[in-house]
Amino acid sequence: MKPKALILFASGTNRDHDVSDALELAGAETTIYPVKYLRESNVDWSAYQMLIIPGGFSYADALGAGRLFALDLTAYFTGQVQNFLAAGKPVIGICNGFQALVKSGILPEMRMAGERQKATLTFNQSNHFECRWVTLKPVSQKCLWTQGLTALIDCPVAHGEGNFQVSDPGYAETLFQQDQVALLYTYPDGALADGKYPMNPNGSIRDIAGICNQQGNVLGLMPHPENNIFPYQTPDRANRPDHFGLPLFINGVRYASQS
């Protein structure tokens, strides 16, 4: 049976269909539900094997990117989200979804009320929105979305607040040591971007493009692998035919169908 993916939609979410296409191509069955519908109806979250928080400008990014979407998660769906996390089911937040996961205290690790926030996504170093193709290297073997991936992933970024920063400089190293750094920005040949713009498009500390939680089931990333799943989406196809974003979704779907 195909695993079922629940895609959350807040007012202003706009890459819901893009990620839905990627998941369906990877073998999942998807449903996109507005947050409001989920609040008012009795949708049973336990019937879903995957939880997706897509990109966009939820609530116009008022009060900071992803913040109000994060508030939805913590104010309305605490129980459902906790159950999802506790069951170890695959969860992914992309771009605005990553911002929501960080601001709701789910990534990089569960944060209790009143506990200090250790990481954030802030304004790009360039201080403006930027859309460009980047190359990602999947590194975490703990993260169920990236484990075993060997090929680099080419895909676009499209954000103004994707600069991953930590409050304590040592914490970035901790994330590496705990194998929570899932994806890194690199040169097209796979060499680390080493902070160099535009390979690292936003100034993220230690080229971090995506991180997972300690359990490895929740991935958050700024770039959009869901926008490189069909050959026609790939720029410069002749030279870089084999750097699709699809394997990442196949990983997630395969895991969901096995568990």
Place this chain on the structure above:
Amino acid sequence: MTGVKEIECSDLYFVRGELSEGDMKSLADRLLHDPVTHQVEADILEDMSADSREVMKVIPGIIEVALRPGVTDPAAEQIVRAAGMIGVKGISAACTGLRFFVKGENVNESLLRQLAERLFSNAVIQRYALGTIMPSFTEATEANGAVEHIHLRGLDPAGLLAVSADRRAALSLEEMQAIQAYCDREQRDLTDIEFEMLAQTWSEHCVHKTFKSKVIVEQDDENTHTFPMEYNHLFNQTIRAATRNINACWVLSSFKENAGIVEFDGKNEISFKVETHNHPSAIEPFGGANTGIGGVIRDVIGVSAKPIASTDILCFGPQDLHLEDLPEGVLHPRRIASGVVAGIEDYGNKMGIPTVNGSVWYDPGFVANPLVFCGSIGIAPKGSNPHGIQPGDHIILLGGRTGRDGLRGATFSSMTMDAQTGEVSGASVQIGAPIVEKGLVDVIVPARDRGLYHAITDCGAGGLSSAVGEMASECGGDIQLADVPLKYPGLVPWEIWLSEAQERMVVAVPDKNLAELKNLCDLYDVSLTDIGTFNQSGRIRVFFGSNLVLDLDNEFLHNGLPQRQYRAHVRAPEFEPGWQNEDSQVLDIDYSTTLLKLLAHPNIKSKEHIIRVYDHEVQGGTVVKPLSGVMHDGPSDGSVIKPAGCDGKQAFVLSNGLNPEYGKQAPYEMTQLVMDEAIRNAVACGADPTRIAVLDNFCWGDPTRPEVMGDLVQSAQACYDTALHYETPFISGKDSFNNEYLGSDGNRHSIPPTLVISALGWMPDWEQALTMDLKKPGDLLYLVGDFQPGFGGSHFNLIHPESPVEEGIPVCSPGNPAVYRAFYTAVSKRLAAACHDLSEGGLAVAAAEMCMGGRLGLQIDLGDDTDPLRCLFGETSGCLLVEVSPDSQSEFENVMQTNPFRQIGIVHSSPELVINHCKENLLTVGISDLLLAWKEGVIGGQTA
């Protein structure tokens, strides 16, 4: 302002209500700041309601900026909502602002005021204070039913014109007299709302009376073309006639609806509309462009389509204009440019629509009158847009609240601007709320699929008056204004009726579907208001509560406008198009330096800094991106889109053409060249030249001036002639007149006649899409097309303003359509590896761009052509550079054989552009030097 050392910026959030200390802390920590990157502080402003001061407390070095009352503040509502979610219940209102702390030497009041007025705020939408500012909260709303009567009966012509001027109606004497006669027939005065509705319905913006006018043409003898002595209806006899005569079966709708519609893949239709938003962008660039793109997207929603791509073409004054050359009351072109780009970025990105195509053009003629052309493309199942209003259908208003936004925008856009325009017409500017408009898309698409409505129109210029007026024009309708949700109190009926508040649509909904539509709207947080019913009365009646405030006969309202009559004077161009000046041969010019200078010209240099702030990837359908090549920085000729959700391999191409420089010299030839360029750009991306539709957007001066009208007649006639010659139909268009500025010198400054042609091409298979970057060393480079380079209107002349080579502008070669068809045969056989069109800067620039895109070198031999300077930098119509693999050489040459083409070069791996002529080296420039010039020293994102 050399004394300024540092400026610190902070966001301000004002909340009103009963808040405990704990509440304040919750708000600050959980909602309003990010502890990793921000610092936060809070203060209590006591009893603001009793205070009417603008500045609460003067603090040295501090400037605070807040929105004027009624200007859309998207964060404000969210603060109130979110505060409730975190358990802070005592908040009744919120709003936002900005604080700037200016540090340095000699930071005095006059410097702070200069900074505040020139950089930090725009008086049209914002207030500032030197110190802490008094916030203004949006109050609970209640309208005011006041109606004035306008007495026209018995007025003499001067009296009638005075009324028109008084109410900024922009109506002519004949039009005022027609209204006066209507009053006589109905034996009553008009109410203000009736008069305003007539002024708006009859505005240039809404009915295009210039294009519908009767035109008497007089023509200078020595003109190459002969024009009719008279047009009875300029538009019907030119642009619309072209579409009718071409009669392409794949054109599904043209000039009937909010957007033109063409067939796509047998199941779906593609709609396309391009609008201008020039005057608002001149006085409030962010808001003007923001609502420009928002408005055109609604046009596409208005044909029940899902918006899937955006385009924008921008014309600005020179970015390095000296402050002393800036006319009074005009914003600096740099500020206009950055505001406009930010406005497009904000709206397009937040809507989740990829902005994929555009152009930017700089000319001194656009200093006071920038041009902003916004385009939107949509997709819908074929024939799914309903057109069947039934008597009894509810008139349903969807979307945002109504305020004084954009009052009289339709008539404002029909007037000449002056130094006071910013102040007087402040209300004409609106700030958009893209997420509200996105909600409309979220609702309309499923409502269309479930057949919930009988008709749909967007609220654009003229607001409800225009939208409901248009829908009720063939039947009739009764409308209740007292129920329209308002942003703030005090609006009178005519303001509600005319308001151009953004993000609103009107749908006709049968009673049985109303509940289902309401449910859908609730789900997506879209506001729905029932404001009346359609009927068969043939009249439109508007009530405010129990008062009938408007009662107009549809026949008079929509057909009572007297046809205008204009005189057109067709002037002969100073230099005959195509005429070449032999003086060019004696010029002693360094070719390499010239090429680098051309690459650095504002019109030619890389637009990457603009393109990158637009999301061009969302929705996942962008095949050819705006930037191409191995480093994603080559300038694409157009974009190719394969829409999501379509099963086949079909794709469409978006491209455009404009050239105000040619427009200054010869509007007829300019029009041909611009259409040719738009079509050529589409063909260069792999489009089928027999399936290209085009849109026209005219931005012109004051049509009452015969020479301006003469330029328009030439252009309109050329649209007809060229469309027929290329068999390329027009499907939609728009015009903007009175792009003139009354300077403090008392003279009128008109923009150059500017025609934008937007092309929508089609290809059966996305795999035949082409990009412009060189692909492989050893490949051959061909020059395809009738190469007739000239210097008239060229960028070569623009970079040599002291010694331009005076010539006529190029002639559009009659053989171009045949060239494109032959080339398309090559494309469909996959014989071309890359293709780039020759445009501004000529052959050398096009070749340099291909080298840069592919990071590969080229060795070009111009052969024995007479004049190397002309070949390198002259501009021509109809030419493409095409890369062909040696394996495909014979087949390619075979396909092209009866058309002009020649092999001129070979791709090589050494990174330099080498151009030779008669065995002599004209130029050898390294790709890194080309890039340095073209990208202003920014290579691969890094400063070299």
